[in-house]
Amino acid sequence: MAAAALLLPLLSSGPSATADGRPSPSALQSEFAAAAEEFGVPQSVLLGVSYLQSRWDAHGGAASVTGGYGPMHLTDARTALAEAPHHSHGAEDARGDEARPVRAGDDAALPETASLPTRLRTLERAAQVSGIDPSELRDNPAANVRGGAALLADAQKSLGRPASDDPAQWYGAVARFSGADDVATATTYADDVFDVIRTGQARTTDSGQHMVLAADPDVAPDRAQVAALGLRTADAARTECPPSVACEWIPAPYEEFGQGDYGNHDKADRPASQSVEYIVIHDTEATWDTTLRLVQNPQYVSWQYSLRSSDGHIAQHVPLKDVAWHAGNWFVNAKSVGLEHEGFLVSPDAWYTEAMYRTSARLVRYLAHRFDVPLDRQHILGHDNVPGTTAATIRGMHTDPGPxxxxxxxxxxxxxxxxxxxxxxxxxxxxxxxxxxxxxxxxxxxxxxxxxxxxxxxxxxxxxxxxxxxxxxxxxxxxxxxxxxxxxxxxxxxxxxxxxxxxxxxxxxxxxxxxxxxxxxxxxxxxxxxxxxxxxARVLTPRDGLAEVPVYGRAYPEASAYPAGVPVQSVSPLPYRLRAGQEYVVGDLLPGEYLYATTFDTAGHRVVRGQEMYYEVQFGHRVAFVKASDVEVRDR
Structure with missing residues (x-):
């Protein structure tokens, strides 16, 4: 890619439209060049920041999950606040465990919305420093690029630094553009931007614009500039994250509050007690601050990690050895890690930033390596791929992160x-x-x-x-x-x-x-x-002599496997059937397993493991399970 990029120098001018009036494929590249010259920002810096925010896409004027607009992701989130937290939507029990009362989260009061932080109001500031009308910044990609260039120039000026032609001198301004409030996140964000500048990028955007950022492998930014931003140092002491991301420890509570209930996760000893087989991708449908306050409420539900959209910052809430309540299916919860991605949606047709995609991918690679989880779509699940536990729960299951x-x-x-x-x-x-x-x-x-x-x-x-x-x-x-x-x-x-x-x-x-x-x-x-x-792939079909076999939403043990004192959990089939002559792609072969952990005192927790084996299958949009004794497996 870098070699190809070197053959396509950045444009400083060019035709803005084709003969039929449509924008030429090089129009946006020209707008970046013009905006960089107008505001004294190196083109590579402007292009690098935009790539990390949007990959240069305009998304047809639609806002991102955090109310960001255009190629520069200028945020105007005032009208995008969610009215309810994500886990209160629908009828899903986030625990998905019939052995105890439903924990859907809707008994937790939604925190009052505080004034929006600066990182969610960058379009307002861009309008001030550029003189461009806010509606233009939202709707016009060229104006949006100019607004982003004006913000970078303003950040450079606020740091007392000259408008240098040298990209390396803009590290502090890039870090400030991220909106991060801690040193590690601002540094990680700026490092990512300069990695894009060093390696180069080239792609065709969602509107058909051909964009190129030529590689500059020798750029060596002054990382010490971050010290001038006056940011806090986040508490990362107990986090379990790769060194390539910025991670903060904000614990979910584990406390007893009466009537046999406690919040908001279960103590465990994974992977010694149970293997981790799945990583589940969610979106929050709440602001970052609201998300953090909710996960710290013992009467709410929980997940292991939250990821911030604007800069990819990560907060960890539950140790990986413990079981969070996030997927609506207790079997999946007990064998998974949950990642919530920030988003409060005006509508679900919003988009996610490149900064968050990249940070999330690094975290998932780390988790997959740590727990030996295959990097495929039967193990890296969306919340919308997690099956209902029984026929009665199917309609209440969540649909994030969506299409x-x-x-x-x-x-x-x-x-x-x-x-x-x-x-x-x-x-x-x-x-x-x-x-x-x-x-x-x-x-x-x-x-x-x-x-x-x-x-x-x-x-x-x-x-x-x-x-x-x-x-x-x-x-x-x-x-x-x-x-x-x-x-x-x-x-x-x-x-x-x-x-x-x-x-x-x-x-x-x-x-x-x-x-x-x-x-x-x-x-x-x-x-x-x-x-x-x-x-x-390997596929399975009903074994000879069976016209159809039942399909399950969880892989629970047979009744004889349960020891005294642990209530037997029903093995309830879903309303679907896998019929003779049909084939479905095979995932894991797993023993029937149930984590009994319904008390605050962990002394009574048990992992029940049976002799019955199950195959995971890609049965519909959601995965499902079938008994190994009911099917035969073939290579295709």
């Missing part, structure tokens, strides 16, 4: 991009649409039935036949009455997501069918613009 999380980019950052693994006629496919070009219609972002803002998506829609006019496939768990799935942004009933693997059930023209929730599900997959790539 706008960029799984393809995320797994590229994880070092595991989704690439073809087999011949075009393979019996297994990995879902992988072009995120920017793939813009299926979603409804209900702001009002039921209303179309959402057009937006890139990592999900494909599934039909009952190879036609766009065919009904969407049904999810009898979500709609027991047998109604069709919908285009609702939170309806996961007919959706396959990037990185998920499915067995092929048929092909017809530009359409491919997969086995999904016990039925054939068709998606548009033309060879010229594929939305899936061929893959190799």
């Amino acid at each position: 706008y999380w960029d799984w393809a980019h995320y797994f590229t950052l994880l070092g595991r991009p989704f690439t073809p693994e087999a011949a075009p006629d393979s019996r297994v496919v990995t879902i992988r649409p072009d995120y920017d070009a793939n813009r299926p219609l979603y409804t209900g972002c702001t009002k039921a039935g209303e179309a959402c803002t057009p937006h890139g998506s990592g999900a494909v829609r599934l039909h009952t036949a190879p036609s766009e006019s065919a009904p969407l496939v049904k999810d009898i768990g979500l709609r027991p009455g047998g109604q069709d799935s919908t285009t609702g942004v939170n309806d996961t009933g007919a959706r396959a997501s990037t990185g998920q693997q499915y067995a092929v059930a048929g092909r017809e023209g530009d359409w491919t069918a997969i086995w999904y929730l016990g039925q054939k599900a068709w998606f548009h997959n033309p060879r010229t613009e594929p939305t899936a790539v061929p893959a190799r």
Whole structure:
């Protein structure tokens, strides 16, 4: 990439439109050059900061999860405050454990909204120092770039430093632009920007703009400039994070408060007591400050880590050996780590910053290495991929991070991009649409039935036949009455997501069918613009003689495995069936397991492990489990 970048020098001028009036593919590059010259900011610094915020995308004017606009992610979050915390949405019990009362979090009072911090009001400051109207900064990418350049120039001036042509002299201004309030985060953010400058980047944005940042491998910034920012030193003493991120210890409470209840997680001894098999990706749908206050409430729920959108800062709340209450499925909770990503949404068609994607990916790589978790989509789950525990809980399960999380980019950052693994006629496919070009219609972002803002998506829609006019496939768990799935942004009933693997059930023209929730599900997959790539994987099917086998939302032990004093947990099948002739991609082979930890006193905690073995499968949009004794496994 760096070599290619050197062949394409940054533009200082150029045509702003094509003959038919549309912006030329080089228009945005020219706007960066002009803004850099106008405000005396090195082009590489302006481009590097913008890349870390938005990867130069404009997102069609839509705000980010923290109310940030445009390529420079100028924040105007006043109208974007959530009215309720994420874990109070819907009917999901975050613990997902039938052995004790529901803990949904909605009994915790929502903290009062404090005045917004400076990092969520940068558009206001950009308007002041640039003289550009706030509406222009929100809606016009060129104006947004000028506003970002003005902010960087203002930061440099406030530090008493000259408007140097040398990018290395802008380290302190870049650190201030992050909005971070602690030294480690500001330093990590600035380091990331200068890493982009050193290595170079080139990509086509979501609006078709060809952008290039030529590599400058010799740039050596003055990192000591951060000392002049007067930032606090975060408490990282008990954190479990890689050295490449900025991490802070803000503990969730573990205290007894009467009537047999306590909050807001369980003590354990993982991985000695139980293996960690999953890492679950959430979004918070609350401000950063609200998120931190909620996780410190003993009557609320918990997760291991929170990640801040603007700069990628991480707070750890629960030790990795302990079990947080986050996924709505006790089996998954007991064997997972939960990551909440900051976002308070005006509508769910918002976007996530590159700074947060990068920090999150580093943390996940660290966790995967520590617990030997495979970097694939049956182990790195969205909250929307976690199954309901029983038929009664399916409809209440959460749907974050939703169809706008960029799984393809995320797994590229994880070092595991989704690439073809087999011949075009393979019996297994990995879902992988072009995120920017793939813009299926979603409804209900702001009002039921209303179309959402057009937006890139990592999900494909599934039909009952190879036609766009065919009904969407049904999810009898979500709609027991047998109604069709919908285009609702939170309806996961007919959706396959990037990185998920499915067995092929048929092909017809530009359409491919997969086995999904016990039925054939068709998606548009033309060879010229594929939305899936061929893959190799193990699959399972009912063993000979069985017409169908039950599917489960958790892998609990058989009744005979429970010792005296530990109540037997029911092994309840979901309403779906895996039928003869159908195949589903295999994940882990796991023993039935149940963590009994319903008391504050840990002396009575037990891990019950049975003889019954289960396979995890990619059964629909969510994963599921089947008994190993019911199926046979094949290579495809």
